[in-house]
Amino acid sequence: xxxxxxxxxxxxxxxxxxxxxxxxxxxxxxxxxxxxxxxxxxxxxxxxxxxxxxxxxxxxxxxxxxxxxxxxxxxxxxxxxxxxxxxxxxxxxxxxxxxxxxxxxxxxxxxxxxxxxxxxxxxxxxxxxxx
Amino acid sequence: xxxxxxxxxxxxxxxxxxxxxxxxxxxxxxxxxxxxxxxxxxxxxxxxxxxxxxxxxxxxxxxxxxxxxxxxxxxxxxxxxxxxxxxxxxxxxxxxxxxxxxxxxxxxxxxxxxxxxxxxxxxxxxxxxxxxxxxxxxxxxxxxxxxx
Numbered sequence: 001x002x003x004x005x006x007x008x009x010x011x012x013x014x015x016x017x018x019x020x021x022x023x024x025x026x027x028x029x030x031x032x033x034x035x036x037x038x039x040x041x042x043x044x045x046x047x048x049x050x051x052x053x054x055x056x057x058x059x060x061x062x063x064x065x066x067x068x069x070x071x072x073x074x075x076x077x078x079x080x081x082x083x084x085x086x087x088x089x090x091x092x093x094x095x096x097x098x099x100x101x102x103x104x105x106x107x108x109x110x111x112x113x114x115x116x117x118x119x120x121x122x123x124x125x126x127x128x129x130x131x
Numbered sequence: 132x133x134x135x136x137x138x139x140x141x142x143x144x145x146x147x148x149x150x151x152x153x154x155x156x157x158x159x160x161x162x163x164x165x166x167x168x169x170x171x172x173x174x175x176x177x178x179x180x181x182x183x184x185x186x187x188x189x190x191x192x193x194x195x196x197x198x199x200x201x202x203x204x205x206x207x208x209x210x211x212x213x214x215x216x217x218x219x220x221x222x223x224x225x226x227x228x229x230x231x232x233x234x235x236x237x238x239x240x241x242x243x244x245x246x247x248x249x250x251x252x253x254x255x256x257x258x259x260x261x262x263x264x265x266x267x268x269x270x271x272x273x274x275x276x277x278x279x
Binding site for chain 2: 021022023024025027028031067068069093094095096097099100114115116117118
């Protein structure tokens with residue numbers, strides 16, 4: 001992954017946005033991710049909020065739920081990728097059928113993590129995303 | 132109509148949820164047919180099912196169980212809103228995981244959450260509901276699956 005910015009210590013850093021309609025899940029992802037190079041720039045509860053937040057904060061990395069009110073994650077992924085093709089998106093969803101994962105990847109997602117997940121699984125999935 | 136193998140999908144989903152999210156296995160009892168009106172605990176997360184199947188899946192649990200579950204998830208907010216969020220997320224996770232077997236035409240809604248003594252569960256008259264009993268630590272909860 002080449003986007004992000006180089007911080008004062010010479011390491012690349014990335015702006016993170018978390019999108020999930022569950023406040024509990026948003027806090028869980030924020031608390032469990034262990035990457036110093038990720039800076040949380042905001043969280044959103046649905047796709048519409050995520051697009052507004054994207055315009056204000058220009059995130060590099062996104063965790064994205066799928067089943068959400070107003071605009072679901074599949075549509076939001078397509079819109080984010082259209083605005084910023086280099087954005088890296090990890091889908092974090094309970095939907096466990098292959099067709100949904102394939103569609104998310106076809107729309108531009110870069111990884112897929114099923115709920116429920118352990119901290120280790122989350123961090124491995126994010127590592128895959130930003131390496 | 133709900134087949135034994137389909138009920139097994141929800142039993143496995145419930146087992147997996149507690150093993151992974153709570154990091155402590157629950158004892159999941161054999162499903163049985165619900166008789167009469169639904170009996171629920173303090174918090175109930177409801178997922179409406181549409182597409183090739185129709186009905187509801189709901190997870191109902193007492194506050195005491197949800198409190199311990201939040202602790203196991205390293206959460207430190209035990210407010211009413213967080214309890215509501217948690218039951219919705221449990222119902223959503225188990226229902227969403229069921230698509231591994233049911234496929235993408237098993238369409239799940241966003242969760243709606245009921246709390247209080249006598250919540251109204253949306254259910255068609257005559258629709259059969261199966262209760263999956265959940266015992267975790269010293270607490271009891273239920274997953275109810277009602278599908279046509």
